[in-house]
Amino acid sequence: MTRIATLPKAELHLHVEGTLEPELAFALAARNGVDLGFADVDALRAGYEFDDLQSFLDLYYACMTVLRERRDFAELATAYLERAHVDGVQHAELFFDPQVHAANGVAIDDVIDGLLDALRDAAGRFGMSGGLILCFVRDQSVDSAAATLEAVAHRAGDLLGVGLDSAEVGYPPALFAGVFARAAELGLHRVAHAGEEGPPAYVVEALDALGAERIDHGIRSIEDPALLARLAASGVPLTVCPLSNVRLRAAPTIGEHPLRRLLAAGVQVTINSDDPAYFGGYVADNYRAVADAFALDDDELARLAAASVRASFAAPERKRELLDAVQAWRAAR
Ligand code: HPA
Ligand code: ZN
Secondary structure, three states: OHHHOOOEEEEEEEHHHHHHOOOOOOHHOOOOOOOOOOOOHHHOOOOOOOOOOOHHHHHHHHHHHHHOOOOHHHHHHHHHHHHHHHHEEEEEEEEHHHHHHHOHHHHHHHHHHHHHHHHHHHHHHOOOOOEEEEEEEEOOOOOHEEEEEEEHHHHHHOOOOEEEEOOOOOOOHHHHHEEEEEHHHHEEEEEEEEOOOOHHHHHHHHHHHOOOEEEEOHHHHHHOOHHHHHHHHOOOEEEOOOOHHHOOOOOOOOOOOHHHHHOOOOOOOOOOOHHHHHHHOOHHHHHHHHHHOOOOOOHHHHHHHHHHHOOOOOOHHHHHHHHHHHHHHOOOO
């Protein structure tokens, strides 16, 4: 069990706002004079019962109102990176939702600078690498996404890439084709949530219309054999989040999760935590859950970790270093 925490890994599907633990939410609410609308930490935690993606998003966006200043974002990300370090994460790519923070009156530069402060600190303390992926919330307008991208264009060098998240069904990826084309022009990587609640056709659209280099979730690809074959042949990875999928009822149980079948189809699968403060586990808990449910052995676990490194946007020499570390873990029995 502890071996999973020492397995060197990359985390690629992690919403930094989804790492906001109730204790920190209350501390920031008090410091910033925000009323969270819950009596205490226990009352808030008791609200973590979700029927679907939207029921989660409602609470998630409410809690985000406590984040106001650059130091809030630095403290949030530092708490996550410390926790991730304990779980063997050596490279972390953090999603963030600037449009939601802007609506809360926060300057986008404060969000980016606070998160970069934390990444720099983790690089110094733990030797961790990583970066930021700016996500457009698909239930806001395309114009808003385009304006957000232009607002950060001058600091594209501070970002790894762009993504697409929030409510999926009814917001097909192709809506954002122009915004993603502009992101590509700016030299940014492109990823997108698709096939979490939405149909496999949304995964196809994310590939064709957005040029997505990774698909976040993508689990409903299991319903489309041609898409599975395409994912396997192209090597486009899925960033799968098993505990999230069960909590948001995208999979009935861990045992019925399509992970094993995706692997058997030859798809590059990575394991991630999505919103660990809300879904009952950080990344090592997600590895443990699937290791138990599918009796994964060390070879299979090492393959998942190696896939996470290869699927990352780390520099080639960093990938080599981390792949060597995975091999060393595998060799040490
Ligand atoms: N799906 C879509 N949007 C999100 C998620 C998710 O799982 N988590 C945070 N924003
Ligand atoms: Zn997500």
